[in-house]
Amino acid sequence: MxxxxxxxxxxxxxxxxxxxxxxxxxxxxxxxxxxxxxxxxxxxxxxxxxxxxxxxxxxxxxxxxxxxxxxxxxxxxxxxxxxxxTHQHFEPAQASLTITIACTDYLQAVIGLAVMNELRRQAPGIRIAIRSLEPPRLEAQMARGEVDLALMTPEEAPKVLRIRPLYDENYVLVGCWNHSQLSEEMTIEEYVQLEHVIVSLSGGDFSTQVDQVLQTLGYRRNVVLSTSSFLFVPEIVAHSRFVALVPRRLVAQRSDLKVVESPIKSLGFKVGMVWHERNHGHSAHRWVREQIARIVGCVSK
The missing domain is CATH 1.10.10.10 (Winged helix-like DNA-binding domain superfamily/Winged helix DNA-binding domain)
Known part of the structure; x- marks a missing residue:
């Protein structure tokens, strides 16, 4: 050559x-x-x-x-x-930049608006594309530049990607505001008899990790509805006698729901920020990551 x-x-x-x-x-x-x-x-x-x-x-x-x-x-x-x-100093107010963020519907609902508003306030020339998270394809999408940043459970991220923890989330049990069977003193025996809505991200399943835990304890809950998105669940239970386990932050501002602690303890997950090595040293991307970490820190308190 x-x-x-x-x-x-x-x-x-x-x-x-x-x-x-x-x-x-x-x-x-x-x-x-x-x-x-x-x-x-x-x-x-x-x-x-x-x-x-x-x-x-x-x-x-x-x-x-x-x-x-x-x-x-x-x-x-x-x-x-x-x-x-990277030799260029990043000035948010003058920047013209497009950032593509992949995350679940839950994270779009909980922190998406706060992130978009604050980034746009500081950098009016920024454009933000939000797309659905596809963990099996994420590494390839980031390598090709199709996704710049992902907000997700760190354990599900490909090992070659960089990860920054953001916060811990836990599940609460929700139902309509006057649901007489929901209480903080509820036993597991009472819990499994209720009519449950579950979220199956792959679609159509009537069993989740919760059911595996219950099975080890000798219980089986009454699952009557399966949906592929957390976003529909608060509306479903608000207008029915169904109950559901949902991330606490998803229903933090809902006054039309009764929210109690789950009778099954230690249910939760972590949320983190994930990116590819190719964007690690980029001054604009570094600024975006720092802002998101700060914004999420304020929103999740």
Missing amino acids: DNKRLDLNLLATLEALLEEQNVTRAAARLHLSQPAVSAQLSRLRDMFNDPLLIPAHRGMMPTTKALELLTPLRIALDQVRETLI
């Missing part, structure tokens, strides 16, 4: 081709025409003396050499991008 003729644009094209494994999608990502990307792929093949990508049933498949190149290529290009960006 003649290093004197090295073209960084070609390496950026190679990164896009290896990640997308499709010339058309790579061209769209690079804002180039398909013929231009095909011509660059031909030059890359000559440069590395390898086909790099070969036709497959759907799109293209990387060769062994291409797979070996991908990780060091990403690292090298990220370092170049970082060099071009």
Whole structure:
């Protein structure tokens, strides 16, 4: 390889081709025409003396050499991008920036509005995209720059991503405001006899981790409704005789619900902030992370 003729644009094209494994999608990502990307792929093949990508049933498949190149290529290009960006001092009031945040519906409801309002107040030129959290795809989405930041349970995050804990959440039992069977002194025997709504994030399940805990204790609760979102649950129980376990912060401002402690102790989860190494040193992204940590700290108290 003649290093004197090295073209960084070609390496950026190679990164896009290896990640997308499709010339058309790579061209769209690079804002180039398909013929231009095909011509660059031909030059890359000559440069590395390898086909790099070969036709497959759907799109293209990387060769062994291409797979070996991908990780060091990403690292090298990220370092170049970082060099071009991080020397600039970030000024929120003058910044023009788009941030994509992935999180669950619960977190959108509990802290989403506060985060969006405060970031926009300090940085009027910022644009914020909120998208649904997809843990199995998160690492790839962050590597491709499709997601900049995720708010989620840290235990569910891919190990290669950076994590910052934010707060601990616990579950409370809720029902309509005049539900006579809800009380702080409720026993597990009384609890399991009620009609329960549960949240199945995958959809359609009538059993959760709570039911596994109950089973070890010799109990089985009466689950009558399964929904895929926490956001609907407060409305459902407010207008029925159903009850549900929900995160405390989700119903903190609801005066139309009766809220009692769960008879099953130690039910809860952690919430954290997750990001990719490629964004770790970026001054704007670092500022956004610090602001979110501060905002969430105030909201979650």
